[in-house]
Amino acid sequence: xxxxxxxxxxxxxxxxxxxxxxxxxxxxxxxxxxxxxxxxxxxxxxxxxxxxxxxxxxxxxxxxxxxxxxxxxxxxxxxxxxxxxxxxxxxxxxxxxxxxxxxxxxxxxxxxxxxxxxxxxxxxxxxxxxxxxxxxxxxxxxxxxxxxxxxxxxxxxxxxxxxxxxxxxxxxxxxxxxxxxxxxxxxxxxxxxxxxxxxxxxxxxxxxxxxxxxxxxx
Amino acid sequence: xxxxxxxxxxxxxxxxxxxxxxxxxxxxxxxxxxxxxxxxxxxxxxxxxxxxxxxxxxxxxxxxxxxxxxxxxxxxxxxxxxxxxxxxxxxxxxxxxxxxxxxxxxxxxxxxxxxxxxxxxxxxxxxxxxxxxxxxxxxxxxxxxxxxxxxxxxxxxxxxxxxxxxxxxxxxxxxxxxxxxxxxxxxxxxxxxxxxxxxxxxxxxxxxxxxxxxxxxxxxxxxx
Amino acid sequence: xxxxxxxxxxxxxxxxxxxxxxxxxxxxxxxxxxxxxxxxxxxxxxxxxxxxxxxxxxxxxxxxxxxxxxxxxxxxxxxxxxxxxxxxxxxxxxxxxxxxxxxxxxxxxxxxxxxxxxxxxxxxxxxxxxxxxxxxxxxxxxxxxxxxxxxxxxxxxxxxxxxxxxxxxxxxxxxxxxxxxxxxxxxxxxxxxxxxxxxxxxxxxxxxxxxxxxxxxxxxxxxxxxxxxxxxx
Numbered sequence: 001x002x003x004x005x006x007x008x009x010x011x012x013x014x015x016x017x018x019x020x021x022x023x024x025x026x027x028x029x030x031x032x033x034x035x036x037x038x039x040x041x042x043x044x045x046x047x048x049x050x051x052x053x054x055x056x057x058x059x060x061x062x063x064x065x066x067x068x069x070x071x072x073x074x075x076x077x078x079x080x081x082x083x084x085x086x087x088x089x090x091x092x093x094x095x096x097x098x099x100x101x102x103x104x105x106x107x108x109x110x111x112x113x114x115x116x117x118x119x120x121x122x123x124x125x126x127x128x129x130x131x132x133x134x135x136x137x138x139x140x141x142x143x144x145x146x147x148x149x150x151x152x153x154x155x156x157x158x159x160x161x162x163x164x165x166x167x168x169x170x171x172x173x174x175x176x177x178x179x180x181x182x183x184x185x186x187x188x189x190x191x192x193x194x195x196x197x198x199x200x201x202x203x204x205x206x207x208x209x210x211x212x213x214x215x216x217x218x
Numbered sequence: 219x220x221x222x223x224x225x226x227x228x229x230x231x232x233x234x235x236x237x238x239x240x241x242x243x244x245x246x247x248x249x250x251x252x253x254x255x256x257x258x259x260x261x262x263x264x265x266x267x268x269x270x271x272x273x274x275x276x277x278x279x280x281x282x283x284x285x286x287x288x289x290x291x292x293x294x295x296x297x298x299x300x301x302x303x304x305x306x307x308x309x310x311x312x313x314x315x316x317x318x319x320x321x322x323x324x325x326x327x328x329x330x331x332x333x334x335x336x337x338x339x340x341x342x343x344x345x346x347x348x349x350x351x352x353x354x355x356x357x358x359x360x361x362x363x364x365x366x367x368x369x370x371x372x373x374x375x376x377x378x379x380x381x382x383x384x385x386x387x388x389x390x391x392x393x394x395x396x397x398x399x400x401x402x403x404x405x406x407x408x409x410x411x412x413x414x415x416x417x418x419x420x421x422x423x424x425x426x427x428x429x430x431x432x433x434x435x436x437x438x439x440x441x442x
Numbered sequence: 443x444x445x446x447x448x449x450x451x452x453x454x455x456x457x458x459x460x461x462x463x464x465x466x467x468x469x470x471x472x473x474x475x476x477x478x479x480x481x482x483x484x485x486x487x488x489x490x491x492x493x494x495x496x497x498x499x500x501x502x503x504x505x506x507x508x509x510x511x512x513x514x515x516x517x518x519x520x521x522x523x524x525x526x527x528x529x530x531x532x533x534x535x536x537x538x539x540x541x542x543x544x545x546x547x548x549x550x551x552x553x554x555x556x557x558x559x560x561x562x563x564x565x566x567x568x569x570x571x572x573x574x575x576x577x578x579x580x581x582x583x584x585x586x587x588x589x590x591x592x593x594x595x596x597x598x599x600x601x602x603x604x605x606x607x608x609x610x611x612x613x614x615x616x617x618x619x620x621x622x623x624x625x626x627x628x629x630x631x632x633x634x635x636x637x638x639x640x641x642x643x644x645x646x647x648x649x650x651x652x653x654x655x656x657x658x659x660x661x662x663x664x665x666x667x668x669x670x671x672x673x674x675x
Contacts, residue, residue, distance in 0.1 A: 018664060055303060069306035080301035082229070082292065084236035096225035097305050123236070132296075139301075367596070371581065371589050381579050385572035385593060389600050391565050392607035399611065415610055423603050430599050437513055437588045 005066070006031050006147055006178045007052060012061035014047055021047055025061070025204045027197050029178040031146065034169070034192060036210065037182045039199030045182045046076075046151055048199065052180060053149050067147040067178075070098050073140040076151035079132040080139065083125030087116055087135050090124055094139050102142065114138045114164065129156045137165060148172060150181040166192065219311045226307075226315025231322060233292050241323040244284040248277035248331045256338035264340040271401035274328075274335045275357070275394045281327045282361045282390075283383050285320050286369030293373065303440060313435040317366035324358050344405035353404065353417075357397040360423040364389060367431040370438045396420040446661070449654040456647040463640035470633035478630075484548035487541050489633050493641035494538035495563060501531030501645070502566060502598060505573075509594030512587055519657070521587040524594050525577050526652040528570050530645060535567045558608040565604045569597045 005028035013023035021044040029035050037045050050056040051063060053074055065072070074080075082090055091107045102110075111117045114134040119127070124135060133153065140148065150169075154162050169192070173179060183189040190196070196213040198206030206213055234240050255273045259265055265273075293299040302312055335341045343350065368386050372379025396416050403413045410417070471489045478485035508524035511517070542560050547553050554560075573593055580586060626634070 053304060055300065072304065074304045078297035078300065080298050081296050082233060082298060083295060084233045089232065093225065093229045097222060097307050381576055381581060384575055385569060388565055388568035388572060389596065392603040395607045395611055419603065419606055419610060426599055426603065430596055434592045434595060438592050
C-alpha cells in the first residue's frame with residue numbers, strides 16, 4: 001500500500017437489495033493523477049463513485065480518504081445549480097458553505113474563468129445546459145479540490161465548453177489534485193488518464209496504467 | 219455549525235422570495251381558512267377567544283406544512299441535496315438552517331393571520347402584546363423544529379410528501395393546545411406567571427423535538 | 443432459516459394459550475367477579491378496556507424500540523417488527539377507544555369526554571394510523587426503513603407531551619369524572635389480571651403471526667427473483 005495515495009478502496013462490494021452490483025473492487029489514487037472509470041451501462045460506475053465520495057456506504061470493504069470534505073468536489077450530470085439564484089448568488093452560497101472566504105471580485109474572477117462573467121447577475125434558471133455546467137465547474141474551481149469526482153461531466157457540452165473543462169482538469173492535476181473520472185468516450189479521454197479502473201461482470205475487470213487498458217471491442 | 223446554518227437560511231430565504239413568491243401560498247390558504255371559519259358564526263356574533271386562537275393556530279399549522287414542503291423542494295431541482303451532502307457542512311446545520319428559514323416565513327405568515335383573526339373573528343388581543351409575541355415565538359419554534367425534520371422526509375418523494383401531513387398534524391397537537399391555552403389566558407388578562415405550566419410544556423416540546431431532530435435528521439436526509 | 447420451522451409451532455402454542463386464557467377470562471368476568479353496585483353490568487366493559495389500552499401502549503413502545511434497533515443495526519427484520527407492532531397497536535387502541543366511549547356513555551352520560559387518558563389514546567391512534575398509512579404508501583423508497591424508524595421514534599417521543607397537555611387542558615375544564623377502577627374487590631382484580639394475560643397472549647399471537655407472514659412473503663419474493671434470474675441467464 002503506497003502511503004502517497006489519497007483515496008484507497010479495499011475489497012469494496014455493493015448490492016441493490018439482494019442484487020450484487022460489483023464485488024472486490026480495490027484501487028488507489030495518487031495525488032496529481034487521473035483515474036478513469038470505465039465499464040458498460042449498469043456496471044455500477046456511478047454507484048462506485050458515490051461510494052468513493054462517501055455518499056453511499058459500501059455493503060462490504062473499506063474506503064479511506066486522506067482529504068477533508070472541504071477539499072473534495074463532485075461534478076456530475078446534475079448541475080447542482082439553484083435556478084432561482086443568479087450565477088454569482090450560487091457561487092456566494094457555496095463560498096460560505098465551504099468557508100472559502102472569497103470576496104465578490106474573486107468570485108467574478110471565477111465566473112470569468114468559465115466564460116460566464118457577462119451573465120454573473122442573471123438567474124441561473126435561464127442558463128442553457130452548457131452554461132449551467134460551466135457554472136458547476138466554477139463551483140468546483142472555487143473549492144480548489146485535492147480530490148475531484150467527475151461523473152460524465154461533458155455530456156451535452158459543446159466543443160468550447162469541453163475544451164474549457166479539459167483544460168481546467170489538466171490544471172487541477174498539475175496542481176496535485178487526484179481525479180476520478182467516469183467517461184463514456186474512452187477514445188477521447190483515455191489519453192488524458194494515468195490509471196484505468198474497469199468495471200464489468202459484477203466485479204473489477206481491470207485496474208492498472210491507462211496504457212495497458214484495451215476497452216472491450218476495441 | 220451556526221454560521222453554515224445561517225448560510226443555508228439566508229440562501230433559502232433568497233430562493234423563497236426570488237420569484238416574488240415567498241410564502242404566498244401559505245398566507246392565502248391561512249386567510250381563506252380564517253374567512254371560511256368566520257362563516258360558522260351568525261352575523262354579528264363574536265367568536266370566543268378560544269375559538270379564535272384555535273383557528274389562528276390551525277392556519278399556522280397548515281402554513282408550516284406548506285412552508286417546509288417549499289423549503290425542501292429547493293434541494294430537489296438539479297439535485298443540490300447531493301451537493302450539500304458532499305460539502306463539509308454538518309448535516310444537522312442543514313436542518314437548523316431550514317428550521318430558521320421556516321421560522322422566518324411562518325412569522326411572516328402570522329403577520330397576516332393575526333390581523334385577519336382580529337377582523338373576521340372579532341378577536342380581542344388583550345393588553346399583553348409582549349406576552350403574545352413570546353408565546354407565538356415559543357410555539358412557532360416547536361412547529362418549525364418538527365416541520366424541519368418531517369419535511370425532509372417528503373424530500374424526493376413527489377406527491378407523497380402530502381401524505382406526511384397525516385402524521386404531522388397529530389404530532390403537533392400538544393403544542394397547538396399550548397398555543398391556544400396561553401393565547402386565551404393572555405387575552406383574558408392572566409399574568410404570564412399563571413401560565414407557567416403551559417409555557418413549560420411548550421418549551422419541553424421545543425427541546426424534545428429539537429434534540430430528536432438533531433439526532434434523527436442525518437438518517438432522514440442522507441442517501442440510503 | 444430454522445426459525446421458519448419453529449415459528450408455526452410457537453404460534454400454535456400461543457394461539458392455544460390465548461384461547462384458553464380468554465375462556466377463563468370470560469368466566470372470571472361474568473361469573474367470578476361480582477357485579478359493581480353503582481354501575482351494574484356496564485362495568486364489565488372495564489375488563490376489556492383496560493387490557494386493550496395497556497397492550498396497545500406496549501405495542502407503541504415496541505414500535506419505538508424496534509425503530510431504534512433499525513437505526514442501530516440496519517437489519518430489516520426490526521423494520522418489519524415495528525410495522526407489525528403498529529398494526530396491532532392501532533387495532534387494540536381502536537378497540538380501547540370504542541369500549542372507553544361506551545363506558546363514558548354509561549358512567550358519565552356522554553360518548554366522549556376530555557379525559558387525559560382517553561384523549562392521549564385517541565391522539566396516539568391518529569399518529570400510528572398515519573404511520574401505517576405512510577408505511578403502506580412506501581414513503582422513502584430505498585431509504586424507507588430509516589424514514590419509518592424516525593417516524594416510529596418521533597411518534598413515541600410525542601406521547602408524554604400529549605398526555606401532559608391533555609391533563610393540563612382538562613384541569614381548567616373539569617370533566618365529570620368518577621374514580622375509574624377505584625375500590626375494586628379482590629375478585630375483580632383477579633378478573634382484571636387474567637384478562638390482561640389473555641389479551642397479552644392474543645397480542646403475542648397476532649404479532650408473531652404477522653411477523654412470520656411478512657418473513658414468508660419476503661422469502662417467496664426472493665425465490666421469485668432467483669427464478670427470474672435463472673431463466674434470464
